[in-house]
Amino acid sequence: MDSVEKKFLKLGAENAPGQEGRQNNDAMNLVGDRIPGRSVDFSHGDVDAFQPIPGSLDNFVEGVQVGGKQAYTEYRGSKEIREITAGKLAAFTGSKKIDPEKNLIITPGTQGALFLAMGSVISRNDKIAIVAPDYFANRKLVEFFEGEVVYIEMDYFHSVSGAGLNLEKLEEAFKAGVKLFLFSNPNNPVGVIYSPDEIREIAELAQAYDVQIIVDELYSRQVFEGHSYTHLAAQNILNPENLITIMGPSKTESLSGYRLGVAFGSSEIINRMEKLQAIVSLRAGGYNQAVLKTWFHEPEGWMAQRIAQHQAIRDDLVTKLRSIQGFKVRSTEAGSYLFPKVPELTVTIEEFVKILRIQANVIVTPGTEFGPEFTDSFRMNFSQDHSAAVEAIDRIGTVVKGYRK
């Protein structure tokens, strides 16, 4: 087997969210009947239930009307859109200065930003620290670039304040030569926010050991009542040339269909990301970039209402999930994810996920996508039709009865 073959064996996408349609369905032994009900796909948000920011399509159409200048932007994105976006991001995150010429790149989604940032930093055999659990692509990116994954555990069930990151383990890893630390905040899949102390300590450790940080803040606008959010970029502890922050309008704002994201921070890393973008896909779709005008420029009250609606769904789902015997779940602090832990089952979590899909018309993502040890958890994106989501939890409760050990 050659090395590219080995690399792709580790890159399985079969259980990745949205790929369920490509799974092999045969030979599943179902216990009990199929349970009727409205199909709910918790693998990602439902942009029909929560529609894109009003005016986003108008911005796209205006982009098309601008013509060639909008179709062929610089690889790092349209200068005008970078200027508008940099100001909004500096204001939102409290970052001292985001120079639109040097410190910002527009990418095809935050996935694009992650790929470009990781590819710009990782050399073969570099030690890269990632959190367990965290976004499923993080591990795959390290493996694709032939780095070495160092997991830092997050004890999210036992932390009283903050995410519960093991900071001693993080320091040990930094001491042992980790080059880069990548984490999502709020955490995907758990939906918890790192506390100000955790963020300060992460920044201090990275500064002390000269470690680079990529922080994925995709869901940082959707913070629920009683919680506050700390932007690492605003701490002024870490050398800003060692930091990249990633955001985008794909989630709360429901603009995923436009494939837009941004990365800001280190000018050196942004330069490399642009060079890589040039050979990966040239640029984020030119006309699509114009849609960023609507971002952080939503109609008055729109964002507050969206957050309130999600908080209401969260409340109902958390209550329902906790009422299923053996289920355990930490309530979401920000973002649209829940990561319930299930009781011991007679089937693997991957099998359980398939069963749920076939028997109850409910799609969730197995915990093992987020770290190898999460064999007893699954992720749900609850940005869904409220009542359909609630009903789906009832079906999950029924299905689980048939497979309890």
Next chain:
Amino acid sequence: MDSVEKKFLKLGAENAPGQEGRQNNDAMNLVGDRIPGRSVDFSHGDVDAFQPIPGSLDNFVEGVQVGGKQAYTEYRGSKEIREITAGKLAAFTGSKKIDPEKNLIITPGTQGALFLAMGSVISRNDKIAIVAPDYFANRKLVEFFEGEVVYIEMDYFHSVSGAGLNLEKLEEAFKAGVKLFLFSNPNNPVGVIYSPDEIREIAELAQAYDVQIIVDELYSRQVFEGHSYTHLAAQNILNPENLITIMGPSKTESLSGYRLGVAFGSSEIINRMEKLQAIVSLRAGGYNQAVLKTWFHEPEGWMAQRIAQHQAIRDDLVTKLRSIQGFKVRSTEAGSYLFPKVPELTVTIEEFVKILRIQANVIVTPGTEFGPEFTDSFRMNFSQDHSAAVEAIDRIGTVVKGYRK
């Protein structure tokens, strides 16, 4: 310097088409005055002069209206759009069978297709054969994936029929262990078509030496009078699992602003490309994919007229270029590129390109982007306003006088 730093040093994008705005302009010693005239950017086609296929924006808007299903397609692209597209590509190329489930992926532009295909095949230290001259990203892709570039020369000025590829050199390279051969047909930057004999021999050699082939057929619909085109995929010589063909609607069809491309062929390579897509940018923009409905479905006569208009521009430009003392150019057979050779100058080709931009408002791409030895050539994309393009050649003729050796 660590290995990622070295890698990025080779990935310079400063002279890449479209990046001219980021160049340092100081300290250029201009000979003579600035020459007024309409600015022409020959680094890429002008989608204001040649507008996107009628109806493409309508297809996008319909995609937005479809909603979540269109926003979140499988990573390889919407099943419905793959089905429509596979049939059209099989008919156009004469390929026996393109199974939309197995043999086709929709990508963010043909650049995306190239990146994913190369990343799916190249292991570190693999020998990869590419043509000199050929598309500027080919070399960079091999270097990014840490393969070893083996150049195969194309003697385009002396070939009487065909592109002039050195087939003996190609066989030697295959014998010496080349794993993959990548080439564009029609060739970018020269605009020549490989003859049926050349294509047959390439396929036979690859089959004999078990070499994989990626053929970039981006411009294969825009074939001028008196020429015919041979699709490698239709030859049934090479094992179809060793072949990937790349196409897209960014050029002749002017849809570059939508970032759409496709790759078809080997199911194994397409599988890997999808896994890689999952971590690179998830998918081609969901709504954007809907625009592929318009591809190969243009209004009656639209494509014929577009080709005729380009042929007329080509004729005028070739005549004009040949009238400049010391210029030499092979006439385009397909596509929108010309790759004139200039007389000996007192400045390097990169300097000359900057001078042209500053002194004459004309942007072209230095030949060195297409192969290190092309220090005496530049590339022009003549998909431009006809009269503006013609006038720009006059200005090039005037500027060249000041820098002739």
